[in-house]
Amino acid sequence: MTDRLEGWEKVTGAARYAYEYPLENVAYLAAVQATVARGEILAVDAEAALGMPGVLAVLSGGNAPRLAPVDDGELAVLQSRRVAYRGQFVAAVIAETPETAAEAARHVRVEYAPEAADVLLRADHEGLYAPEKVNGGFPADTESGDPDAAFAASAVRVDATYTTPAEHNNPMEPHTTVALWEDDGTLVLYDSNQGPSAVQSTLAEVFGLEPAQVRVISEHVGGGFGSKGTPRPNVVLAAMAARVTGRPVKFAVPRRQMWATTGYRTPTIQRVRLGAGLDGRLDAVIHEVVAQTSAVREFAEQAAVPARMMYRAANRRTRHRIVRLDVPSPSWMRAPGETPGMFALESAMDELAVLTGVDPVELRVRNDAPEDPESGLPFSSRNLVACLREGAARFGWDARDPRPGVRREGRTLLGTGVAAATYPASTRPGEAVARAEPDGTFTVRVAAADIGTGARTALAVIAADALKTDLGKVRMEIGDSRLPRAVVAGGSAGTSSWGTAVVRACEALLVRLNGEIPPEGVEARASTADEVRSRQKYARHAFGAHFAEVAVDLDTGEVRVPRMLGVFAAGRIINPKAARSQFVGGMTMGIGMALLEESIMDEAFGDHVNRDLAQYHVPTCADIRKIDAVWVPEADPHLNPMGAKGIGEIGIVGAAAAIANAVHHATGARFRDLPITPARVLAEL
Amino acid sequence: MIPASFDYVRPESVDEALEALTDAGEDAKIIAGGQSLMPLLRMRLAMPDTLIDLDRLDSLRDVRDDGDAIVIGALATHHRVLRDPLVRAHAPLLVRATAKVADPAVRHRGTFGGALAHADPASDLPAVAVALDAELLARSARGERRIPAADFFVDWMTSALEPDELLTGIRVPKPGEGWGVHYEKFHRTAQAWAIVGVACAVRRDDGRVGDARVALTNMGPVPVRCRAVEEALAGGAAIRDAAELAAEGTEPPSDLDGSAEYRTHLAAVLTARALAAAAAV
Ligand SMILES: Cc1cc2nc3c(=O)[nH]c(=O)nc-3n(C[C@H](O)[C@H](O)[C@H](O)COP(=O)(O)OP(=O)(O)OC[C@H]3O[C@@H](n4cnc5c(N)ncnc54)[C@H](O)[C@@H]3O)c2cc1C
Numbered sequence: 001m002t003d004r005l006e007g008w009e010k011v012t013g014a015a016r017y018a019y020e021y022p023l024e025n026v027a028y029l030a031a032v033q034a035t036v037a038r039g040e041i042l043a044v045d046a047e048a049a050l051g052m053p054g055v056l057a058v059l060s061g062g063n064a065p066r067l068a069p070v071d072d073g074e075l076a077v078l079q080s081r082r083v084a085y086r087g088q089f090v091a092a093v094i095a096e097t098p099e100t101a102a103e104a105a106r107h108v109r110v111e112y113a114p115e116a117a118d119v120l121l122r123a124d125h126e127g128l129y130a131p132e133k134v135n136g137g138f139p140a141d142t143e144s145g146d147p148d149a150a151f152a153a154s155a156v157r158v159d160a161t162y163t164t165p166a167e168h169n170n171p172m173e174p175h176t177t178v179a180l181w182e183d184d185g186t187l188v189l190y191d192s193n194q195g196p197s198a199v200q201s202t203l204a205e206v207f208g209l210e211p212a213q214v215r216v217i218s219e220h221v222g223g224g225f226g227s228k229g230t231p232r233p234n235v236v237l238a239a240m241a242a243r244v245t246g247r248p249v250k251f252a253v254p255r256r257q258m259w260a261t262t263g264y265r266t267p268t269i270q271r272v273r274l275g276a277g278l279d280g281r282l283d284a285v286i287h288e289v290v291a292q293t294s295a296v297r298e299f300a301e302q303a304a305v306p307a308r309m310m311y312r313a314a315n316r317r318t319r320h321r322i323v324r325l326d327v328p329s330p331s332w333m334r335a336p337g338e339t340p341g342m343f344a345l346e347s348a349m350d351e352l353a354v355l356t357g358v359d360p361v362e363l364r365v366r367n368d369a370p371e372d373p374e375s376g377l378p379f380s381s382r383n384l385v386a387c388l389r390e391g392a393a394r395f396g397w398d399a400r401d402p403r404p405g406v407r408r409e410g411r412t413l414l415g416t417g418v419a420a421a422t423y424p425a426s427t428r429p430g431e432a433v434a435r436a437e438p439d440g441t442f443t444v445r446v447a448a449a450d451i452g453t454g455a456r457t458a459l460a461v462i463a464a465d466a467l468k469t470d471l472g473k474v475r476m477e478i479g480d481s482r483l484p485r486a487v488v489a490g491g492s493a494g495t496s497s498w499g500t501a502v503v504r505a506c507e508a509l510l511v512r513l514n515g516e517i518p519p520e521g522v523e524a525r526a527s528t529a530d531e532v533r534s535r536q537k538y539a540r541h542a543f544g545a546h547f548a549e550v551a552v553d554l555d556t557g558e559v560r561v562p563r564m565l566g567v568f569a570a571g572r573i574i575n576p577k578a579a580r581s582q583f584v585g586g587m588t589m590g591i592g593m594a595l596l597e598e599s600i601m602d603e604a605f606g607d608h609v610n611r612d613l614a615q616y617h618v619p620t621c622a623d624i625r626k627i628d629a630v631w632v633p634e635a636d637p638h639l640n641p642m643g644a645k646g647i648g649e650i651g652i653v654g655a656a657a658a659i660a661n662a663v664h665h666a667t668g669a670r671f672r673d674l675p676i677t678p679a680r681v682l683a684e685l
Numbered sequence: 686m687i688p689a690s691f692d693y694v695r696p697e698s699v700d701e702a703l704e705a706l707t708d709a710g711e712d713a714k715i716i717a718g719g720q721s722l723m724p725l726l727r728m729r730l731a732m733p734d735t736l737i738d739l740d741r742l743d744s745l746r747d748v749r750d751d752g753d754a755i756v757i758g759a760l761a762t763h764h765r766v767l768r769d770p771l772v773r774a775h776a777p778l779l780v781r782a783t784a785k786v787a788d789p790a791v792r793h794r795g796t797f798g799g800a801l802a803h804a805d806p807a808s809d810l811p812a813v814a815v816a817l818d819a820e821l822l823a824r825s826a827r828g829e830r831r832i833p834a835a836d837f838f839v840d841w842m843t844s845a846l847e848p849d850e851l852l853t854g855i856r857v858p859k860p861g862e863g864w865g866v867h868y869e870k871f872h873r874t875a876q877a878w879a880i881v882g883v884a885c886a887v888r889r890d891d892g893r894v895g896d897a898r899v900a901l902t903n904m905g906p907v908p909v910r911c912r913a914v915e916e917a918l919a920g921g922a923a924i925r926d927a928a929e930l931a932a933e934g935t936e937p938p939s940d941l942d943g944s945a946e947y948r949t950h951l952a953a954v955l956t957a958r959a960l961a962a963a964a965a966v
Binding site (some may be wrong): 600 | 687688690728873874875876877878944958
């Protein structure tokens with residue numbers, strides 16, 4: 001139960017976020033967004049803007065510095081006349097004040113030759129194709145046995161299509177960059193991101209620099225949820241603007257511009273077929289996913305990947321198809337793949353439970369996989385069953401009457417639902433340095449990112465453990481690309497990867513210490529590349545189970561969640577206090593996904609219409625009632641020296657399915673399309 | 686999200702404010718708590734040349750007894766309204782509804798007058814003013830006038846105030862004994878705006894609802910007084926039957942939060958709930 005080390009600085013406002021670095025002579029950027037969803041830029045008239053006092057420059061395709069091409073076409077900012085989606089940055093104003101920049105940006109006139117845009121995802125779109133790989137590096141398609149024949153021959157069959165809408169990450173701190181070029185040609189970026197090393201290498205590539213010529217500082221980051229895991233156009237734009245004006249340039253992406261430029265979760269259309277015996281034992285699992293990507297960047301949401309390892313079945317097919325639409329680029333959002341995928345799979349499992357009459361907890365227990373069904377690899381640990389049993393006991397599941405639509409209190413229908421959760425437990429290579437200082441304290445350095453998760457604190461706890469010293473003696477330095485290279489805070493692999501390097505550096509340091517510490521201190525560096533690569537092969541995953549109770553208003557269709565419990569098996573929990581927040585935060589986001597979140601695409605304009613938090617709803621504290629997360633003890637020796645699995649994402653996985661399943665239990669109506677809005681529910685009551 | 690530039694004046698008295706309003710002409714905007722205006726400025730949906738800040742006009746913050754009515758200063762914050770003993774004694778419906786406005790931070794800045802002058806049909810308080818037959822006190826260099834709430838809300842985000850007029854206070858008649866009140870708000874999340882809201886006050890007569898005042902939030906461009914419901918109740922109809930008439934004569938919008946049909950349905954459901962809750966007091 002360790003408090004956040006930088007908590008005091010944060011609540012007193014002393015912690016510095018990217019925008020807050022005080023710099024001399026700073027200029028401000030405001031971006032101009034495309035007003036057509038597809039077409040060609042014919043002309044950019046900057047005259048009026050340039051004539052405004054205080055305007056330093058207007059950047060557009062005509063005068064922007066040329067950049068080196070990189071894989072992510074989103075970063076080719078102002079490099080082409082093509083407009084790939086509405087809201088794409090097409091020009092930028094740099095001015096003495098943010099007010100002037102914003103006003104001048106309104107006076108930049110861009111003339112387009114618009115073309116018919118294609119912005120709606122459809123399951124029968126002729127442009128659907130199989131990507132070479134889906135996100136995470138997995139194959140797009142897998143197949144084992146004869147799934148079609150097995151499905152056709154199954155005694156009980158579920159064949160259902162589920163959809164999830166576009167959802168936007170919305171970290172509290174917007175994507176922000178302060179860029180400046182030093183006299184020696186070094187690019188310095190105070191930037192809000194999920195990994196300074198990644199921003200450093202990508203920006204070096206974009207600007208044709210050596211990585212050492214780019215310095216990225218991101219000491220405090222106000223959330224990311226995946227959207228800051230890769231550099232966004234804002235970083236490139238700010239760096240270009242700083243180069244052109246010769247001044248430090250600040251750019252915080254306004255919330256309404258984030259909708260198009262900083263990523264979101266693709267909508268999905270998922271067909272799931274489950275074939276089982278009368279006892280609910282699965283014989284066939286078929287999960288086919290349709291999702292979208294943009295014209296400039298391929299992102300393939302791996303929504304069918306969890307179906308590859310979740311349950312035992314002799315016959316299986318998973319398939320991903322994506323289509324390039326004239327839309328903003330989708331990207332990572334908390335547990336990409338697992339989040340939409342497990343909504344579909346775990347809803348389908350509930351449908352199977354209803355058809356077979358097998359209790360939904362029991363059904364999952366029955367289908368638990370002894371080893372990874374596709375690879376045949378042993379699991380390093382798999383405690384799904386323990387999570388289900390523990391949750392069932394705590395939630396009072398045993399007394400549950402399985403009949404749907406029969407628990408009525410006044411004008412309210414009550415129901416409960418369960419769903420499983422899973423997320424890969426990865427550890428990636430990285431480096432760290434540990435120093436013993438002459439005053440008896442230690443400094444530990446790694447270019448990790450604390451995006452509000454408590455990573456800094458967890459790493460300090462890990463280091464103090466490894467050094468066999470008090471937490472108070474450890475100084476953690478993170479959030480700077482000059483520190484030892486580290487992976488991004490993503491894929492729930494941050495703490496496990498950085499922590500491994502920290503432990504190894506601390507161990508190496510302890511070996512070097514004997515007696516007095518010289519005035520210059522003693523330092524040890526570790527790289528975990530070999531260790532991570534030479535690990536034995538295991539299927540490594542965290543598991544969990546969500547239990548939700550819902551109350552459905554018969555008159556309004558409103559769904560409320562009076563009670564929710566998550567039970568997780570995620571290896572050793574390093575800091576219970578922060579871990580609980582991660583789980584509960586994920587579950588809360590799952591409630592938002594189930595009931596509220598939806599970015600609505602306007603087909604005529606090619607734009608999401610509800611681009612702010614007054615219209616894109618997320619649950620507030622007052623909407624969340626009794627919610628709790630606990631974990632089962634899990635000692636897994638095959639992970640990393642801490643025995644830890646990631647915890648940042650699994651909390652959202654399956655949460656929406658648990659709620660949708662509870663809504664079915666309450667009402668007898670199955671909701672396969674998210675979010676479950678009052679009007680949708682009412683129509684089924 | 687940065688406002689366009691504007692001139693800024695902060696009058697020290699009501700007269701100074703009226704003078705500033707007259708001088709500045711059509712392109713001036715009054716700012717009270719700023720909770721509605723600031724977002725509009727930041728999104729550049731409003732771009733006034735001059736901003737007239739009422740912050741120093743402490744005389745407009747008070748609530749006073751005016752015999753058969755109370756007069757709430759236009760600058761009384763929502764927070765103040767919630768705690769004021771006169772308001773609590775004589776306008777409990779306003780207290781109920783105000784408690785449902787936004788969150789504590791907004792309620793500490795936002796003012797009752799601002800919420801009415803803004804004339805947003807999704808705002809909770811205009812319906813309350815209409816239900817309570819409040820009168821809005823408007824002053825300009827030309828003089829003072831009282832505008833009945835029913836005439837004050839002209840159209841979507843448009844009030845009857847002239848550009849040179851300042852809303853100084855809201856006169857709420859004392860209802861007398863025996864009234865029960867309720868504000869029923871339906872929204873997606875705890876802090877979101879009403880998809881539909883129902884403000885009502887009822888007086889029980891022989892164990893039956895006789896007198897009733899009912900008004901709806903967000904069922905059209907302006908708050909709607911539900912005369913049909915009121916008359917049905919006066920004529921002896923049961924709550925459930927009377928509530929069925931709630932949407933009569935309304936023009937509910939269709940938006941991302943609900944279609945016109947869904948709102949029409951909600952109006953009846955919520956009116957029945959509001960009436961039942963109010964009658965139970
Ligand atoms: C996050 C958030 C959530 C909210 N949720 C709700 C909600 O759930 N329900 C709800 O009802 N409201 C809600 N509001 C709105 C809030 O109640 C109003 O913004 C506020 O009460 C308006 O008062 P103000 O003093 O802030 O007005 P301002 O924003 O200062 O002004 C609003 C308008 O009224 C005019 N004006 C103000 N005072 C006067 C005056 N004395 N004379 C003439 N014109 C005047 C201004 O010129 C301007 O046009 C919310 C606001 C925010 C920011």
